[in-house]
Amino acid sequence: MHRSTRDIRLAEALVETADTLVDGFEAVHYLPRVADHCVRLLAARAAGFMLIDEDGTVSLTASGTHREVALDLLRAQRGGGPCLDSYSSGRPVPPVSIGAARAAARWPEFTERALAHDIAGTFAVPLRRHERLLGALNVFVATLPPETASPDDAASDDGTELRLAQLIADCAALGLQNHTAYVQCRTLAGQLQQALSSRVRIEQAKGMLAERWNTPADHAFVALRQYARRHQLPLDRVAQAVIDRVADDAELRRGARGGDDGGRA
Structure with a gap:
């Protein structure tokens, strides 16, 4: 089956956009690459993302192609624009003629800046x-002379372009969410491993002291805990000192008997 260059580019874009389960991932580098894919696939002049956190913080990122143009047009949407309309409604803003939007007094600041950058339309x-x-x-598009557009790059119809843009945006959102989940899982796994390692050290130190002093393990644990409290040290740090045989044995034995609640590790 024949596949066009555009089909192959779309497949490459989706694969790269989904590849976020890696260490060292940074949205500031990831989203511009996704925007560059949009420019190539949609025969656009430039493209950019407006991210809005739950607290309302806005961050902007743009394609490497005509990056300053895209950033300027994103900044110009403070008083309204296609990004804010789409975010507010949760729905796509279909292709709009900049000239028609200006004539209708829609997004005044944005349309002025778009015309200054020779942008013919946006969605x-x-x-x-x-x-x-x-x-x-x-996505920001400019009218191109027919001879500069190849069949693979030319837009087929507005509906297709909008659906392609939504497909890429959905894949980017999935990539961002997956990376967030990945980081959370890695963090939790690290915390659990740290807790397990700490527990192992404490149990090992408790056993060493119990054998050395010929005392019940519970008494050895009390000694460890009281020593940690007296010296305001983490319990597993004291346990490590015992394992390394650098802890003050006489000071430790002060808590080996008497008076504590005898709690278990």
């Missing part, structure tokens, strides 16, 4: 995962 799609909105993807 936006929400960046979302299920019901959670993360922001919006904005």
